[in-house]
Amino acid sequence: MSSTTEQAGIGVELKRWRRIRRLSQLDLAALADTTQRHVSFIESGRSRPGRPIVIRLSEALGLSLRERNDLLTAAGYLPAFTESSLDEEALRPVRTALDEILRGHLPYPALVLAPYGRVVTANEAVEVFTEGAAPELLTPPVNLLRLMLHPDGMARRVGNLGEWGRHVVENLRARARRSPDPGLDGFVAELAAYLPRVPAGPGHLGFSVPLRLASADGELRLITLLTSFATATDVTLAELHLEAFLPADEETAERLRLRAARRRSEGAVWRPLPERLS
Structure with missing residues (x-):
C-alpha cells in the first residue's frame, strides 16, 4: 500500500467515524489528547499519523x-488485536467457562x-424456543433473532409480539x-417486516417489557440478561455475549423446572442448535 493510499484511507475513515459519532474535530482532538490541527491534517491527508495516535483516536471514537x-489497517499498520477461533x-x-455458565443457568x-x-x-432449556419451529430455522448457523420473530418460528407463540419485537x-x-x-x-428490515404494526400506547413499557411466550406447559413470562466480555482483547471474544433468560x-419458574424434570425423566437427548463450543 502506498503512502498516499494509506493517508487517504485513514483520512476518509477518520472523518466518516467522526461524523457517525457526531463529533467536531475539536471534540475528537480533546478526547484523543491531540490538537484540532492534527486531526484536520490527518483527515485531509496532509499528515500521516503514527500508530499511537491512531489507537488513541479509535479509543476516543468508542470503536469496537x-x-x-480496521482503522489501523487504513493507516497502513498491522492490527493491534488478535482474532482467534473458538476451536x-x-x-x-x-x-469451559461458558459451558459451565450455561449449565449453571438451568433450568432457564x-x-x-x-x-x-x-x-x-446454548443449554438444553432453549428447546422452549424451538418448540414447533420450522426445520429451516433450526439449520446451523441458527440466528436467534430470526427464530424468535419469524412467523414460522417462535413468533406465533409470542403473546406480545408487536411490543416485544419492537x-x-x-x-x-x-x-x-x-x-x-x-x-x-437489511437484517433489521427483514425482522421489522415480520412484526405487526402496533402503536406505542400510554401503557407502553419500552425495554422493560417481558417476553410472553405460549408453551405446552402454559404461558411463560421471561426477562433477558445480557453479559459480555468487558475487558476482552481478542476480537472474537469481544463480539460474543451471553443472553440469559430469567x-x-x-x-x-415452576413451569421451566417442570420442563427440565420431564426432560430428565424421559431421558431426552439434547441436540444443540449449532455445533457446541466443546
Whole structure:
C-alpha cells in the first residue's frame, strides 16, 4: 500500500467515524489528547499519523476491537488485536467457562451469541424456543433473532409480539446507527417486516417489557440478561455475549423446572442448535 493510499484511507475513515459519532474535530482532538490541527491534517491527508495516535483516536471514537483494527489497517499498520477461533487451544478456558455458565443457568434458557444473533452454543432449556419451529430455522448457523420473530418460528407463540419485537428491532437499529453495516440494515428490515404494526400506547413499557411466550406447559413470562466480555482483547471474544433468560414470575419458574424434570425423566437427548463450543 502506498503512502498516499494509506493517508487517504485513514483520512476518509477518520472523518466518516467522526461524523457517525457526531463529533467536531475539536471534540475528537480533546478526547484523543491531540490538537484540532492534527486531526484536520490527518483527515485531509496532509499528515500521516503514527500508530499511537491512531489507537488513541479509535479509543476516543468508542470503536469496537474489529473497527479499531480496521482503522489501523487504513493507516497502513498491522492490527493491534488478535482474532482467534473458538476451536483454538488458547481459548479452551473460555469455552469451559461458558459451558459451565450455561449449565449453571438451568433450568432457564441461555445462549452464547455472536454478532446479530448468530447462535454459538446454548443449554438444553432453549428447546422452549424451538418448540414447533420450522426445520429451516433450526439449520446451523441458527440466528436467534430470526427464530424468535419469524412467523414460522417462535413468533406465533409470542403473546406480545408487536411490543416485544419492537424492543428487539430497536436494539438492532441502535447498533446499526453506532456501527453502520449494510448487511445489518437489511437484517433489521427483514425482522421489522415480520412484526405487526402496533402503536406505542400510554401503557407502553419500552425495554422493560417481558417476553410472553405460549408453551405446552402454559404461558411463560421471561426477562433477558445480557453479559459480555468487558475487558476482552481478542476480537472474537469481544463480539460474543451471553443472553440469559430469567423467569419474570414464580409461575414461569415452576413451569421451566417442570420442563427440565420431564426432560430428565424421559431421558431426552439434547441436540444443540449449532455445533457446541466443546
